[in-house]
Amino acid sequence: MTDTLPSTTAPAPHDSACGRRPLPADRATARPVEAPGGRRGAGIGEVRLTGGFWGRLQETNAHASLEHALQWVERLGWLANFDRVADGTTGADRPGWEFSDSEVYKLCEALAWEHGRRSDPAVLRILDELTARIARAQKPDGYLNTAFGHPGRPARYSDLESGHELYCTGHLLQAAVAVHRVFGEHPLVDVARRAADEVCTTFGPTARDGLCGHPEIEVGLAELGRALGEPRYSQQASTFLERRGHGRLRPLPLRSAAYFQDDVPVREADVWRGHAVRALYLSAAAVDVAVDTGDAELLDAVQRQWTRSVARRTYLTGGMGSRHQDEGFGEDWELPPDRAYCETCAGIASCMVSWRLYLATGEVRYVDLIERTWYNVLATSPRSDGRAFFYANPLQQRVAGTEVSGDVENPRAEGGVRAPWFDVSCCPTNVARTLASWHTGLASVERVTHSEDQDVVTLLHYAPAEVELRLSDDQLLCLRVETEYPFSGDVHVRVSAAPAAGVTLRMRVPNWAQGALLRRDGSTREVLTGWVDVHDVRAGDQLVLQLPVGPRLTHPDPRIDAVRGCVAVERGPVVLCLESVDLPAGWCLDDMTIDLTQPLGDDGRGAIVTLERRAGSATEAEGMPYRPLRYSAASVDRERVRLHPYHGWAERGPTTMKVFLPTAL
Template identity: 60%
Template sequence: MTVDQTATATDPSGGRPVVPTRSSHRPLGSGEIAFVAGFWAHLQSTNAAATLEHCEQWMERLGWLANLDHAADGTTGIERPGWSFSDSEVYKLIEAMSWEFGRSGDPAIDAAIRRLTARVGRAQDSDGYLNTYYGHPQRPPRYSDLETGHELYCAGHLLQAAVARLRTAGPDELVEIARRAADHVCDMFGPDGLQGIGGHPEIELGLVEFGRAVDESRYVEQARLFLDRRGHGRLGEIPFGPAYFQDDVPIRDAATWRGHAVRALYLSAAAVDVATEYDDVDLLAAVQRQWTASVARRTYITGGMGSRHQDESFGEDWELPADRAYCETCAGVASIMVSWRLYLATGDVRYADLIERTSFNIVATSPRSDGRAFFYANPLHQRVAGNAPDEDTVSPRAASSTRAPWFDVSCCPTNVARTLASWHTYAASVGERELTLLQYGSARVETTLGDGRAIGVTVDTTYPRGGTVTVSLDDPPAGALALRLRVPSWADGAVLDEGGRRRAVEPGLAVVDREFTPGEEIRLHLPMSPRFTWPDPRIDAVRGCVAVERGPLVYCLESIDLPDGVELDGIAVDPASQPVLRDHDRVEVQGRVLASGSGDANGDAPWPYQALAGSPDGASAIPLLLHPYHQWAERGPTAMRVWLPTPQPTTPR
């Protein structure tokens, strides 16, 4: 079933990042759904109260905003603060502010957007070109480095910022700036123009969505052109090879995600958009195939993607090291972008499953609880606790043992900010006569079904602390409604309660399709007992290990929770025991002390490879207290592991 939607300049929903011209389910906007309490409402509040201002202050301090003024005033020079993509951080911040304005209507945020927009506008050249790194006095010429120059990437983020502004506040100067920039890109790179592509996909996403937002098919067509050009070795050679920026194989022909993870995922998200606009079933199927293959073999239990530090890339199948997991925060954001578009295109809730997993364990893990420091990489094992972060220092990007206030390459903070500010719009969708709840939190939903009937429901839950989700149909539509509740893939044993009538529901969708009486309550009970989870035996890096999960949350063991003298690498867990929920969402498992741990190097064998297997199964049992992974390092730098070793046989069996 397809809901036709007309692209409009101002979005009556209150703003949504993705508004496909055709989709199986219509996404809700900021005016239709709001989290009122709980996990995500709290993160959104912190984002609004701290992170947005934090990002603006750092960009002002480092001169990334002043770069705009220098471009406007003709005062650029050989030296310029920031990487070639620093403009994009300004645009991502404006996008984040716009979604937040759509959510809260805070006039101070509106003022900040106008302030930033004015500086952006002054930096734009008369022909629409807008970039502070290239094409100015003493700067490299425009489009002189398509491989790594990020001009088109920056333009794409400008367009996404304008989409957010347009849909949450209506047309304004930013939208006009974006229109001129989009026209410039189409003029330069159109069918008769430069036949190049950008090394970092993003322009494609911006062009499609901006084209949808302002109803301009030329922009969508340009995105299609960029996609079709890619995969034919059009970009110049780089040491990492063409797979790094997905120029090795056309996206239609690729079997799996590979190369730089954020690049691969932005490209795939844009491909779903283009496939949707052109009803290109082959292209859609290609991305679905890549999603399936990559989720089965190249994704961490946290939802994290990208195994390698060296080139921030996917590894080979099953190459998922816990200790050197890169799992860039931005790749988590990008994964959610792909999955959301695939859900809208197909209605398959397994995409929403991955969104939930990635949101809780990557996106929510990155920001510190005060919203002023961030993880760039999200490894699943930290061998050595690092140093406490310096609140006043820019960090190299992959320093991962503590969250850092800002990065030399600082893509993650603004990506977290724009995702959190719009996260409620991923929580539900409507069809012709369906309301689907995809993500759970205490929320108010007031929307309109595809057939025009209004509906209002209230969701009440402490999820993911508790597993009961109560949906009150305060204002049900007249006539039958298909109320659909996602049952997560991990939720074996879920129960649906319709006024006392309880029935087991399987992972997938629990559907109640009938007339509802006003005030009627439907309850979904999700099993929230902590559980052990085992890896596929082909994931070499975590063979013989087990993880602990509870609901959508992955857990971890931190060194700070071990008794004195017990080292993190000297313990194992007893897989025959059962993990038990303790207070403050902590989980206890039964462990054993296997070796003296790294603290005592004197006990080491001189050579760590011996004729006897394993280590003695120490007599000392020890309870181990685990925290949700997203709380890692909130109490200071720690050594940490998600995957917990189980005792290995001590003699060959």
């Protein structure tokens, strides 16, 4: 058994100009995506969350979820699969799906970012130990996968459609990117380099004309190419990308080519379709390749797909994937709340795409979608103790789940309760790596090229944090952000250090924040949604952004048939929901409507609405549920009822739940 993580951590040392510097300066700017161009995200050591919504999620991730994931990959033998390869004891009885290696790699990536965030020797020790076990399984030519190419196992690359070998390698490369940026040279980087070399040799432009059924290798190669300055890797990402969409993959039984996006080349597609995580990892890679090669057509293609998919195939929560079947996107307007798949990993993958598009274009809409997805998909998945997760994130739960007793594995998608682990367990480690590096998306920096202009620092999201960003000429901008966002809309920004020439501080006014106010130097002005620029920011400045986070009604487009005649209630970036545990005794979600003539109350976290219980329909004698007369029922009861944040649903026990509330029967 690998070492377990300590349950508490030492506080980070505080010794920089801004009061702290846990990582060497050249490592502080480490971040998952380092796209060429003038805009970058914050470094892993440039922002420190000081509590708040995301600070708590990040701490729970650090002190519960990482250890939890480590125990599970050990318990299920997914980690021991590496040992078995090294020891020559592989066989038909290998535990886990073909892609279980990737969970170990995502855990390594999470550990690397976690070390970058906190410089914790315990974390480092685990990472080193995992690396040693992984490295032993690597073949002399660099090939590394525990499911293929060993005694008792299928041959290497014998099942590109379903085998997930290159998918696993992609996650290894992403882990190595994190390790390289946080640690510099490290044995895991060597492992990844040799694995990437083997991939390039086997699948290079003039070698085998293959591609993986599950995109991921592309995004791994692209970023490793950037991290190591190795153009062959970037080129190989492009090669894989361009091979896709021409029907090279053999059709799987009952699955079309669209399932793995092999139906249409990525630069020709108009919309996301097929398996959601596949579609989104592929699009993230397409942005990487487009940016690396200056391919405007390819970048346009991804933006076009984003636009239509967000307009017609995306849930209010930001969730994507309308079908359990194939874990896939549906048609335009096919957005059933009860059968919403909205896989946690698809939410993460959507943010990966939007983040790359934001870095490439600077458009605010990408960050708006990230925020929506973070608060309503990413934050919904982990249980408050960090030891159970949602895999699917439906917007309606018809039947209350069954409490999971103990630390047991669950089917992946259904059940209405968070599960400790899954048979297909991609989500927990994906959440872990995303939370560990979450704060690198809090802000971005644009160094300007004309010396007379100011650097632009953009606050993309609002969380209590200490921020210390390196700008042009090694100058620092140090900020302290204080806020109880998203529950309060007041955001205080205090500038403790800034370049002498000042900087431009750009802040995002979310697209729902009509009537936001900005206060500076005692004067207050209304600011429009989108970007608001504050020029000439200098040390000692104080800014207050006031976002109107109070509850508001949201109406779905009538083309979304599945929620016709319903409204949702949101509060700031947080989607609210009605849970049966909050209903008066004897009420049921099935026979309840919302009275829109009554005001929305604000309880500081959710909302208070007036519901009417309707008699009649629910008490009909059984028979086919279709009648010659319109169902009608008088309101028999009326109550003020509390709506809670969707991200916390089912935290108080199994419950039925609705995001969209009918306005009439």
